Amino acid sequence: MKHIEEKRLIKKCIRKDRLAQRVLYEQYKTAMFSTAYRITNDWDLANDVLQNGFIKVFENLHQYKGNGALGGWIKTIVVRAALKEIKGLQMYVEVDDKIAGDIYFDDNLTGELLAKIMATLPDKCRVVFNLIEVEGYKQKEVSVMLNIQLGTVKSQLHYAKKLLKRKLNQRGYERGNER
């Protein structure tokens, strides 16, 4: 039923039914804005991204074929719009080779704390971490989206987790990264 309703809504949006477009926007705005904000780390910029993203959504909705969830399709557009706003994504970041093994976090890590710490990460590794760990894209997909080598994606992700861990430790959370 939900699928049929969604199809009907999409058809109305394609026909430029403003009310239908508003309904679609309201349905996805919070999730998409949160994504945009986590990537850009700037509230005003995230609003611009959301605006530009949804304009593109409505302009290209006729191209959505229904293979894959509509939310995922919209998110891809919003993510791309957000990535365009991040300058310096081509920066090279060295990874500390002394780090051995995986990095794990303790059970005191809350969503709110994670959000705060993520906001302090450098742009590139924050974006990579967001796209992979939060938004669920595969490393290979992120490599294509950012036009960087897969190895760089892995390095950036590792670096992001290392920084997160370090910042958490500085806040008083003590647990080694060994298991």
Add this chain to the structure above:
Amino acid sequence: MKEEMKDEQLERAIKDLPSSSPRDSTWDAIEDHLEGEGPNIRKQKWYPFVAAMIVVLMVSGLMLYVRSTKLDMDIQFSEEISLEAEYPVIGFLVDDAFDELLDNECDELSALCEADDFQQLVVQLAELRTEASEMMLLINQAGYDEYLMKAKSRIENENAKVKREIMTLLRG
């Protein structure tokens, strides 16, 4: 480097990430952009735009007309234009009786006449008289023109309104 193992605590924290809401005006901006693309099934918002275009065209047309008429004048008439045409130019709106009344009243009510709001009205009256003289010159050059005649009426009405306000102040 092999893909890192999933961290349960991290996954839990990620699921718990706070969400944020955009500003209310973001939809308005989206809608404004979409409005420019084509017909809207729900509502027509083109009225203000069309009205604005009509006004712009009218004003542009008038300016062109006035300018071209003036140019024609420069070309067609080589003799001096008589200022004693249909409409008197100098002295239009000048009201000697009113001015005399004002002088007399202000001799007695000097404090009132020196007040800022009174002075503003007097200045306004003088400006209207100047504007009126210029308008008359234009009308005499242009000949009868409906728009200019309406402008002349506007000045006359404004002049009468300012005089009434002055009198209201003087009468207390």
